[in-house]
Amino acid sequence: MTNREIILSRIREGLKVAAPHPYPSAATARQSESSASPRQWLPPVGETLEEQIELFRRNADDLKAAFRVCADTNDARQFLQALAAANGWKKIGLHRGGLVEAVAPRLGLAVVNTEGGYALDDLEGCDAALTECEVLVAQTGSVLVSSGSAGGRALSVLPPHHVVLARRNQMVPDLAAALRWAQEKFKGNFPSFLSFITGPSRTGDIERILVLGAHGPKKLTLLLLP
Amino acid sequence: MNVHAREFNESARRCAADLTHRGLIQKALAGYYTKRDENQGRFQSWSGARDAAAEIKWEAINHLDRYLEEFVSRLEARGTRVFWAPDAKAARDYIVSVARRHKIRSIVKSKSMTAEEIDLNGALEKEGFEVVESDLGEYIMQLRREPPYHLVFPAMHLTRQQISDLFYEHLGSEPTDNPEDLTAIARRVMRRKYCEADMGISGANFAIAETGMISITENEGNARLTTSLPKVHVAIVGIEKVLPRLSDLALFLPMLATAGAGQALTCYNTLYGGPRQPGEPDGPEEFHVVLLDNRRTELLADAEQRDALHCIRCGACLNVCPIFKNIGGHSYGTTYQGPIGSVITPHLRGLQDWKHLPQASSLCGACTETCPVKINLHHHLLHNRRNAARAATSPLEKILWAGFALMMRRPGLYHWAARLARALQPLHGLVQGTLLDPLRAWAKTRSFPRVAQKSFRELWRERKTP
Numbered sequence A: 001m002t003n004r005e006i007i008l009s010r011i012r013e014g015l016k017v018a019a020p021h022p023y024p025s026a027a028t029a030r031q032s033e034s035s036a037s038p039r040q041w042l043p044p045v046g047e048t049l050e051e052q053i054e055l056f057r058r059n060a061d062d063l064k065a066a067f068r069v070c071a072d073t074n075d076a077r078q079f080l081q082a083l084a085a086a087n088g089w090k091k092i093g094l095h096r097g098g099l100v101e102a103v104a105p106r107l108g109l110a111v112v113n114t115e116g117g118y119a120l121d122d123l124e125g126c127d128a129a130l131t132e133c134e135v136l137v138a139q140t141g142s143v144l145v146s147s148g149s150a151g152g153r154a155l156s157v158l159p160p161h162h163v164v165l166a167r168r169n170q171m172v173p174d175l176a177a178a179l180r181w182a183q184e185k186f187k188g189n190f191p192s193f194l195s196f197i198t199g200p201s202r203t204g205d206i207e208r209i210l211v212l213g214a215h216g217p218k219k220l221t222l223l224l225l226p
Numbered sequence B: 001m002n003v004h005a006r007e008f009n010e011s012a013r014r015c016a017a018d019l020t021h022r023g024l025i026q027k028a029l030a031g032y033y034t035k036r037d038e039n040q041g042r043f044q045s046w047s048g049a050r051d052a053a054a055e056i057k058w059e060a061i062n063h064l065d066r067y068l069e070e071f072v073s074r075l076e077a078r079g080t081r082v083f084w085a086p087d088a089k090a091a092r093d094y095i096v097s098v099a100r101r102h103k104i105r106s107i108v109k110s111k112s113m114t115a116e117e118i119d120l121n122g123a124l125e126k127e128g129f130e131v132v133e134s135d136l137g138e139y140i141m142q143l144r145r146e147p148p149y150h151l152v153f154p155a156m157h158l159t160r161q162q163i164s165d166l167f168y169e170h171l172g173s174e175p176t177d178n179p180e181d182l183t184a185i186a187r188r189v190m191r192r193k194y195c196e197a198d199m200g201i202s203g204a205n206f207a208i209a210e211t212g213m214i215s216i217t218e219n220e221g222n223a224r225l226t227t228s229l230p231k232v233h234v235a236i237v238g239i240e241k242v243l244p245r246l247s248d249l250a251l252f253l254p255m256l257a258t259a260g261a262g263q264a265l266t267c268y269n270t271l272y273g274g275p276r277q278p279g280e281p282d283g284p285e286e287f288h289v290v291l292l293d294n295r296r297t298e299l300l301a302d303a304e305q306r307d308a309l310h311c312i313r314c315g316a317c318l319n320v321c322p323i324f325k326n327i328g329g330h331s332y333g334t335t336y337q338g339p340i341g342s343v344i345t346p347h348l349r350g351l352q353d354w355k356h357l358p359q360a361s362s363l364c365g366a367c368t369e370t371c372p373v374k375i376n377l378h379h380h381l382l383h384n385r386r387n388a389a390r391a392a393t394s395p396l397e398k399i400l401w402a403g404f405a406l407m408m409r410r411p412g413l414y415h416w417a418a419r420l421a422r423a424l425q426p427l428h429g430l431v432q433g434t435l436l437d438p439l440r441a442w443a444k445t446r447s448f449p450r451v452a453q454k455s456f457r458e459l460w461r462e463r464k465t466p
Helices: A003-014 A026-033 A049-064 A074-089 A098-103 A121-122 A175-186 B003-016 B021-044 B046-061 B064-077 B088-101 B115-118 B122-124 B134-143 B160-171 B179-196 B222-228 B246-260 B296-301 B303-310 B314-321 B320-329 B336-348 B366-371 B377-391 B395-409 B411-431 B456-464
Strands: A066-069 A091-094 A110-113 A128-131 A135-137 A142-146 A161-167 A195-197 A219-225 B081-085 B106-109 B132-133 B199-202 B206-208 B213-218 B232-238 B267-270 B286-292
Touching: A003 B064, A003 B081, A003 B199, A003 B296, A026 B336, A026 B456, A049 A066, A049 B222, A074 A091, A074 A098, A074 A161, A074 A219, A074 B336, A098 A128, A110 B213, A121 B179, A128 B395, A135 A175, A142 A161, A142 A175, A175 A195, A175 B232, B003 B021, B003 B206, B003 B320, B021 B246, B021 B314, B046 B064, B046 B246, B046 B303, B064 B286, B088 B122, B088 B199, B088 B232, B088 B286, B106 B122, B106 B179, B115 B122, B115 B232, B122 B132, B132 B134, B134 B160, B134 B179, B160 B179, B179 B222, B199 B222, B206 B246, B213 B222, B213 B232, B213 B246, B222 B232, B222 B267, B296 B303, B296 B336, B303 B336, B303 B377, B314 B366, B320 B336, B336 B366, B366 B377, B395 B411
Parallel strands: A066 A219, A091 A110, A091 A128, A128 A161, A161 A219, B081 B286, B106 B132, B106 B199, B199 B232, B232 B286
Antiparallel strands: A135 A142, A142 A195, A195 B267, B206 B213, B213 B267
């Protein structure tokens, strides 16, 4: 017998005695609402896009992430130029993408493009990373990135400052909508990496005191474009 | 009394009397209670969410064979190598063989209680591989050569001064009492390790059957680096981690964050569905998933306690447990501490060796009340007590209970026993606290109540015949 057969047969043997269903109330609730969605239990989200953007902003504040609504790509570029100057950025990591290319070229910084591979030390030496994303989640203030939309796995976690560019139509109300969106977009052919990023990297491992920038970015800046 | 029970008693007695230690734990947990209540309050219905989560886990665990097969076939279709490990040794041997085959020089590891359970680091170090824990708390505990103190907060019992001293001793860093500086020291050390490491080891919080992905929840970003940079990624996953659908995460991710750390959502919730795919700029060349049984199927076979496999390892039951708060995480001597540890350890490591753990409970039920997946924890502690007694009752205990049963069935005998107790009680003072005291275990920390001068029967008789 292979290990697989050993474990599966132990499971089937074990399950021969049925466990009583311990949550009859939940079972009947589920039967009566066949379209049971976790949405009904979770924190409420507004109906309109404006309400969702406002909720996202409040969540970003709580998470100590910077959030800015930009008038257009020019506005975003000027904001990034000021940010680069204020933080003394010399080199940034980025990837190929419409929004990145609309904003990045005239920043006047050295760039590491992760498209098609990169040298690890090169990326590690970047002062910031500029990426796009799949969707923004109003309910939690999260950004869903994938290896496709954020230049691989490391770009959005290795440099100390992560800047995300997104369009207004990328805002979704909640996690359930974000996951459904991903299933519809990828149709089973998922990228090997998908991550909900919710605020800058943090730890509470020393006396449960919040410290930002544990291993990932200390700063997260989210720019929303029309 | 076996060695585990003796060590448990000694450590529990010592920690319960250590007011500084208890103060630290109380302070660390006070912040958790505030944030947990705040975030639970944001749910439209936390109790509805618990019902729904419990229902989903019940569905997954009671059809585990089907969901595991689905999970594995989808993972394998994307080029992931899956190893089924019936026990701890098989899992350790497999991971060592992967490291050998790739001639690995250095390994980074993100937090995994399942890896602790099988002492993976010990096995790899014995074979000459360097393993560095990358989670800050786990790194601190690795430097101290101690097991994690708590499922979720591994170093919650240490002060910043202790951590500063530890870093000074091992890393030669400047002493500081600023948590931010201490975190920065660990960040610098770990950056070098990430860039050098050629193998990354992680655990998993959930295994999604529908899409063949593992989901890892973390705050620091250490798991993301561990799974991005090295050329080989090995994830060790208990077979009970399965969730049927991707959409289930919409419920489980916020609940894990709120119950586990009082957060609305943990900083990084990442899904991995395979090694680097064509067209992706980075990621490991090889991705291995090790599915661990290690006696979980024995727990599964116990229909009465099967729901203990619903556990998502959030640690909420530890945080509210009056026993945990007084005796601390290390007293248990187990991988999984607190109420959930006292329920599952007797199954995973042997009932007779660990039957003292379910005894160490006030049965207050705070654990059951807080559990996000509604595991009937305090009743399972009772079930373990019953099973342990049924399997091996001491002859003396049998005689005592038989005598008690006899006495309770015969009013006359009861009457004389009560009179005897009344007559003998004044003599108790002579032996109290000594080895001859039959009540010493009970009376050590309490005084024995005085037997009433008149029994109910006597009072009743007096009332009837004035």
